[in-house]
Amino acid sequence: xxxxxQIEILLVEDNPNDVELTLRALKKNNIAxxxxxxxxxxxxxxxxxxxxxxxxRVDEKEPRVILLxxxxxxxxxLEVLEIIKKDPVKRKIPVVVxxxxxxxxxxxxxxxxxxxxxxxxxxxxxxxxDAVRELGLYWLLLNQxx
Amino acid sequence: MKKIIDSLPLRVSLLYxxxxxxxxxVSDNLISNLxxxxxxxxxxxxxxxxxTALLLYFILKKLISRLIIQNNxxxxxxKELQEKSSMLNYILDNVPQSIFWKDINSTYLGCNEVFSKxxxxxxxxxxxxxxxxxxxxxxxxxxxxxxxxxxxxxxxxIKRNIEEPLQTAEGKRLIINTTKIPLHDSNxxxxxxxxxxxxxxxxxxxxEALIESEIxxxxxxxSNPHPMWVYDTETxxxxxxxxxxxxxxxxxxxxxxxxxxxxxxxxxxxxxxIDFVAVRDEKKIDSGIWKHILxxxxxxxxxxxxxxxxxxxxxxxxxxANDVTERIAxxxxxxNSELRHRSTLENMDEGYQIIGFDWRYIYVxxxxxxxxxxxxxxxxxxxxxxxxxxxxKTKMFSMLKNCMKQRTSAIIExxxxxxxxxxxxxxxxxxxxxxxxxxxxxxxxxxxxxxNQILKLNAELERRVKERTKQLEDINKELxxxxxxxxxxxxxxxxxxxxxxxxxxxxxxxxxDEEGKRLxxxxxxxxxxxxxxxxxxxxxxxxxKTHFKMSVVNMKEMAISVFEEILSHKQKDRFKINxxxxxxxxxxxxxxxxxxxxxxxxxVKYSSPKENSEIEVSYITQKDYITYYxxxxxxGFNPDYTHKLFGVFQRLHxxxxxxxxxxxxxxxxxIINRHKGKVWGEGKLNGGAVxxxxxxxxxxxxxxxxxx
Numbered sequence: 001x002x003x004x005x006q007i008e009i010l011l012v013e014d015n016p017n018d019v020e021l022t023l024r025a026l027k028k029n030n031i032a033x034x035x036x037x038x039x040x041x042x043x044x045x046x047x048x049x050x051x052x053x054x055x056x057r058v059d060e061k062e063p064r065v066i067l068l069x070x071x072x073x074x075x076x077x078l079e080v081l082e083i084i085k086k087d088p089v090k091r092k093i094p095v096v097v098x099x100x101x102x103x104x105x106x107x108x109x110x111x112x113x114x115x116x117x118x119x120x121x122x123x124x125x126x127x128x129x130d131a132v133r134e135l136g137l138y139w140l141l142l143n144q145x146x
Numbered sequence: 147m148k149k150i151i152d153s154l155p156l157r158v159s160l161l162y163x164x165x166x167x168x169x170x171x172v173s174d175n176l177i178s179n180l181x182x183x184x185x186x187x188x189x190x191x192x193x194x195x196x197x198t199a200l201l202l203y204f205i206l207k208k209l210i211s212r213l214i215i216q217n218n219x220x221x222x223x224x225k226e227l228q229e230k231s232s233m234l235n236y237i238l239d240n241v242p243q244s245i246f247w248k249d250i251n252s253t254y255l256g257c258n259e260v261f262s263k264x265x266x267x268x269x270x271x272x273x274x275x276x277x278x279x280x281x282x283x284x285x286x287x288x289x290x291x292x293x294x295x296x297x298x299x300x301x302x303x304i305k306r307n308i309e310e311p312l313q314t315a316e317g318k319r320l321i322i323n324t325t326k327i328p329l330h331d332s333n334x335x336x337x338x339x340x341x342x343x344x345x346x347x348x349x350x351x352x353x354e355a356l357i358e359s360e361i362x363x364x365x366x367x368x369s370n371p372h373p374m375w376v377y378d379t380e381t382x383x384x385x386x387x388x389x390x391x392x393x394x395x396x397x398x399x400x401x402x403x404x405x406x407x408x409x410x411x412x413x414x415x416x417x418x419x420i421d422f423v424a425v426r427d428e429k430k431i432d433s434g435i436w437k438h439i440l441x442x443x444x445x446x447x448x449x450x451x452x453x454x455x456x457x458x459x460x461x462x463x464x465x466x467a468n469d470v471t472e473r474i475a476x477x478x479x480x481x482n483s484e485l486r487h488r489s490t491l492e493n494m495d496e497g498y499q500i501i502g503f504d505w506r507y508i509y510v511x512x513x514x515x516x517x518x519x520x521x522x523x524x525x526x527x528x529x530x531x532x533x534x535x536x537x538x539k540t541k542m543f544s545m546l547k548n549c550m551k552q553r554t555s556a557i558i559e560x561x562x563x564x565x566x567x568x569x570x571x572x573x574x575x576x577x578x579x580x581x582x583x584x585x586x587x588x589x590x591x592x593x594x595x596x597x598n599q600i601l602k603l604n605a606e607l608e609r610r611v612k613e614r615t616k617q618l619e620d621i622n623k624e625l626x627x628x629x630x631x632x633x634x635x636x637x638x639x640x641x642x643x644x645x646x647x648x649x650x651x652x653x654x655x656x657x658x659d660e661e662g663k664r665l666x667x668x669x670x671x672x673x674x675x676x677x678x679x680x681x682x683x684x685x686x687x688x689x690x691k692t693h694f695k696m697s698v699v700n701m702k703e704m705a706i707s708v709f710e711e712i713l714s715h716k717q718k719d720r721f722k723i724n725x726x727x728x729x730x731x732x733x734x735x736x737x738x739x740x741x742x743x744x745x746x747x748x749x750v751k752y753s754s755p756k757e758n759s760e761i762e763v764s765y766i767t768q769k770d771y772i773t774y775y776x777x778x779x780x781x782g783f784n785p786d787y788t789h790k791l792f793g794v795f796q797r798l799h800x801x802x803x804x805x806x807x808x809x810x811x812x813x814x815x816x817i818i819n820r821h822k823g824k825v826w827g828e829g830k831l832n833g834g835a836v837x838x839x840x841x842x843x844x845x846x847x848x849x850x851x852x853x854x
Contacts, residue, residue, distance in 0.1 A: 017642035024649065071634045100637035102681075103630065104688070123640045123677040124670075125648040 008032040008140060010063040012044040012080065013098075014072055018121070022067070022098070025129040031136030036063065041075025044068070045083060048090055062093050065139040070099045070106055078109055085114035094139050158205055165201060169194055239270075244322075246273070247329060247340040252295045253277050255338060266315025282315045295339045298326040302336050309346070321350045373448075373467040375402070376457050379423055382406035385457055394469060396441030407465075410438045412445065423463075429454050431463075435470060447474040497572075497587035500579060503550065505529040508581055517572065517589055519564055546576060546583060553578040559590065629687050636680055644673040675801075682809035685740075686794065689816040694734050698847050701728040701738070701774065705763050708742040712750055721753070726764040729772050732847035737817045744810040745776050745837050751804055752835065753780035771823070773840035782829040791827050814839070 009032045013019045019037050026032050038044045046052035048066075066084070070077035077097065085091045094116040099106070102120050110118050119135055122128045173190055238245055238258040246257035254273040262270045265281045278288040290310060298305050308324040324343035328336045367374055373391030377384050387402040395402070395410060408416050415437060422433065433450045440446060448467040455464050491498050497514035501507060507525040515522055524533060530546075531538045542560045549556055555577045563569045571594035575586040647666050651658070658666065705725055713721065731738075746761075753759035762777045783791070783798045790796045792815040795808040811827075818825040818839045829835035 015638050015642075017645070018638060021641065021645040024645075071630075099634070100641070101630070101633045102684070103633055121637075121641060123637055123644055123673055125641070125645040128641065128645065 006034065006061040007036050007063040008034040008065070009036070009136075010044065010047060010066045011035055011037045012041065012066065012072065012077065013037065013069045014039045015069075018069070021125065021128065022132060025132035026136060028129060029133040029136055031133065031140055040073040041077060041080040044072075044080050045075060048084060048093070049087075062090070064094070066093055066095045067098045067135075068095055070097060070101060070110075078106070078113065081110060081113045081115055094143065096135055096139060098135075154209055158202075158209075161205070162198065162201070165198065166194075169197075242344070244343050244345075245341070247338055248295060249338045250299050250336065251277075252292050252339070264312065264314045264320075283313055287311060287313065294324075294326055295341075298328050298339050299336050302328050304328070309350075312343075312345075320345050320347045322346060367464075370466070373469070374465060375407075375467075376455065376462050376464050377407045378457075379454075379461045379463055382408055382423070385460065385462055391467070394440070394446075394467075395438070401441075410440075412437050412439055427454065435474070438467065446471040495588075497585070497589075499585050499587070500581050500583070501530065501546070501550075501585065502582040505531065505582075507533065513589075514587065517562075517570065517587055542574070546585070549576045549578060550583050559594075625687070629684055632680055633684055637677065640673045640676050640680075644670050647673075679807050679809075682807040682813075686809050686813050686816065689737065689740075689813055689820070694737075694820065696732055696844070696847055697735060698730050699733050699735055699738050700730055701742075701765075704735075704739055705742050705746070708739065708746050712743070712747050717750070720757075720759060721750070722758070722760045724760070724762045724764075726762075728763070728765050728774060729767070731772055731841045732844035733821050733841060734817075737820070741814050741817050741839065744814050745839075748810060748837070749776055749778040749780065749835075751806070752782075752799075753778045756780060768840070770843055771840040772843060773838050775836055775838040777834065777836040779834040782831055782833040782835045783827075784831050785829060788827060788829070792825070 009026070011019065011022060013022065023035065023037075026035065036047065038047055043052075044066075047054045047057065048062075050057040050060075068077045068080060072080070077099070081095055081097070084093065084095060091114065095114075096117040096119060097106075097110050097115050098119050098121055100121050107118050117135065117139070119131055122131060173194070177190060239260075241258065242260065244258065244261035244264060246261050247255050249255055254276045257265070257270050257273045259270055262268075262273060265273065267273060278291045279285070281288070283291070287310070294305060294308060297303075304325065304327045306325045308326070310322060310324060312320045312322045314320060322343040323346045324341055327340045327342075329338040329340050331337045367386070368388050370388055371390055373388065373394045375384050375387040375391050383406050384402055387399060392399055392402065397405065408419060411419055419436075426433070431452050433452060435447055435449050438446050438448050447470050449470050450465060450467055452463040452465045455462050457464075491511050494511070495513055497517045498509070498511040499507060499514045500509040506527060506529050510518075510522060510525050515525070518525065518533075520533065530543070537543050542558065542562075545556060545558055548554065555575070557573065557575045559571060559573050561569050561571050570589060570591040573588040573590045575588075577584045577586075647669050651663065651666055655663070702725060705728060709723060709725075746763075749761050750759075753761065756779070758779075760779045764775060764777075766773045766775070781799070787798050790798065792811045793808075794812040796812075797806060797808040799806070814837075815825050818841070821841050823839055823841040825837070825839040827835060827837045
């Protein structure tokens, strides 16, 4: 999936089932081709800040949008969000929280930390596909990044 | 004597002539009758001679002896006269009175020694021939003297006790008391005047002084501000009384003088009074305090002083009464209050002690002895360090020292260690007093022990609370982690099941017959039911977790907007909805909305199968509560199961009849409970249902901010 062209979506998700369903939903809607999946928060940060095994990414462009699960091994999604949004350069990357949780606290905390969008993954696959299409359309096609 | 001398010769001659005559007449006849011889004639002559001679003899003898006796008597008289005359002169010269005598022309004939000295003469003889105007008296006074002389001589009467002035030759002014007596000759003719006077200057002065002092004393009695009276010590009668007594006792003077002193005494004191008067006879008695009774019956206390006097020839006492009623009352009150204070001090629970500047115990009450475990004898007169060796090294003592020197007060709590090793806690209030310092000590041992006990219990309680809180926090954390897991981890597999079932249907649909496709959709229905359950469970747990934000909630608006949310336009036509006025209430806006949501959605859900569904929303006002209710004419429920209405996962209808998780009413109940309200339901099978919830009316809604 790695290519020289710009990474369109960084998907941070530990559950392989969810990864598969998300990717299927994206593909089904023909939204993105360049998608990178990382299984935990630590790796997500290494990717974003070009560290560890992603050192070589130093000069590459930022992903156009980050789809971030909250419940992640090692570094949690909220921590990842906080670090990104505190970084003067990386903060402009749109971050969409894509999670099973509808916990009020999580929603409040995410927006406090500067999340761009908070989307609850519906259990119903058809609704899930709809949700992914909408977010893809918005963040990849309509939204303009400075 | 002269008479005798004058008549005797005559009498003798007459007697002789009588005898001789008689003889001549009778002698011849006598002789012839007797026949006597002529011889007898001769003898007759001789006899006559003899008788006359004898007669002469006796007469002469008697006369001569009488003369001799008379002569002797004369001598004695002459001697007596001489003696009397010298005695008179002696008396004249030695009597203290002045004596003088004058002739009818007030020319001095003589005077005595005393007089001559007043007149400035060297001897009494020099007075003879002088008049008052020759003597050193002032002219006017001399005129008065002569006037008196004339009166006495003229009236021939004695003039006694003439009080008049006299100026001596030395110029001394005297007052004299003169008596002037007329002098008579043997024929009772007035021939002059005899004067006798006394120098009464001193007496006069004394008399005047006496009168003056009597007036003064009378005034002292009459005008004395203290009641005074005089009473007869034998009859007890009141003999005199002053104005102050009249004022004080209320009797008039006349009434007083009819009373005895027994009448102004209480009945019980009379015997004592009688005994007292009988026994005490001193000149002056300070007889102390007695009770007297006024005319109006009031009893007063008087201090009595009395003097023994003679009053109108009666044995009496002069009494002065000083009203000391108020003083006695004041003293009594003072004594009572002192007694009361003392007994209060003695008996009070607090220790009360006064320590002198030399650290000696001046006063301690019983409580101090009890607290110090020492007798009074062991404390009074001893210094603190003597009574409690080592006390001078204690913090408390330095505190006392400070108060003693700086004259400041202090309150301290001090633990006192006894010799026997035990100890007690005391609260000491220290005050500077004129004698030194005053310490009020309160035994607070029990309180201190109780405090310690409380402190220990509190510490224990706090430890337990901490422990319990920690446990609760742990449980809470676990619960939170659990719900967090539920919301994430239970959903993911559901999504996977649903998602992959869908993928199966999409990618491999040609491999499934109709039954296979139905089974896959059953799987997907269950995943969605499971998702609903999870959602409801999470919202139930959120009721407990959410922070309460109390505010005034407009219930009518809220109910209307919830209806709008729940009912689609199409559905609306099927329902007849009646929402009356609903009062505002104090509560959490979002939670109450949840209540309305659940109740209204239930009403809608269970009315749906019927035509002409009616839903009524209204309220009932009670004293402290407002009860809202929602009434439908839907399927209702079996009232036997009313108690199960609000249980979690409890359903009174099967899933095939009505969708649902059995959590909605449980949420309602929890929310209402958190508002300190009540919720209950009434229903009949196919007879509709009514759900009531009552909420307390809060006066100050914004103040009731609550958190879980």
